[in-house]
Amino acid sequence: MKSKFLIVAVITISTLMLSCSSGNGDFDATGTFESEEIIVSSEASGKIIKLDVEEGMLLKKDQVVGLIDTTQLYLKKKQLLASVKAVISKQPDINTQLASLEKQIEAAQTEKKRIENLVLSDAASTKQLDDINNQLEVLHKQYAATKSSLTITKQSLQSETLPLYAQIEQIQDQINKSKITNPIEGTVLTKYSKLEEVTGVGKALYKIADLSLMTLRAYINGDQLGSTKLGQNVKVFVDNGSGGQKELNGEIYWISSKAEFTPKTIQTKDERANLVYAIKVKVINDGYLKIGMYGEIKF
Incomplete structure (x- = not known):
C-alpha cells in the first residue's frame, strides 16, 4: 500500500510540475524579466527639505521631486552681487x-573764428590766431588723453567683475543642482533617503525604472544561435497565477557575441548544454510583468 501511495504521489507531483510549464516543457529558452x-543621486550637499518620492510612485521625466537646502548658496550669491555692484559704482x-x-574746445573754436x-x-x-590754434591743439590732446585714461580705468574695473560673475554662475549652477529632477518617466523601485536627512554629492536618493517595456534575459545554446536573429518576433509565456500561462509578444533586440556557462537558475532547450548565449527580448508590459x-x- 505504501508503494502504491508513493507512486500516486510522484505522478501527481510530476503532473503539477508539467502543468506549470508551457506546453509540457515545450519551450526554446527561459529567463527572467x-x-x-x-x-x-544627489548633485549637491546639504539637508533635504523636500522629497516627494515614494516606492511605487509613477514619476514623469524632468519632474522636480525634491530640493536640498540652498540658504548658504543664496547668501553667498547675494554677497557676490553686492561686490559686483560696488566695483561698478x-x-x-x-x-x-x-x-x-x-x-x-567749443569756446576755443568760437574764439578762433572771431x-x-x-x-x-x-x-x-x-600771433593771436597762432595762440588760439595752439590752445585748441592742447585741448584736443588733453581730451584724447583724458578719454583714454577714463576708458582704461573703466575697462579695468569691468575686468575685476568678470571673476565675480564667474563665481555667481558657479553658485547658480549649484543652486540649480540642488533641485532633484527626475531623469526618466518610470516607477520608483526603492527609496534610499528621507526628508530632513543630510545628503552629499553622489549619495543615492532613489532608484527608478521604466516598467512599461520589460526585458526578458534568456539563454540559448549554440545550435539555436544560427536560427536566431535581431528583430525576430517570439512568443513569451509567463504563469498567469491560475495554473495556466499568459502569452505575450516579444522581439529579440540583443544577442551576446560571447558564450558563457549556463546559469543554474536558467534552462535551455538542451539542458545539458554547458555553454550558452544570452539574448534580450523586449516585451511590452501591460502591468502584469514584474522584475x-x-x-x-x-521561437
Missing part, C-alpha cells in the same frame, strides 16, 4: 568728465 534601472562717467573739456575775422579786417594780429519574474520563449 529585468528593466533598465537608474539610481538617482567705481567706474567713471566718461561723458560727464569729458563734458567740461568739450565746452572749452580772431580769424579780426585778422581779415586787420583788427587782430596773426525577477520567470518567462519562457518559443
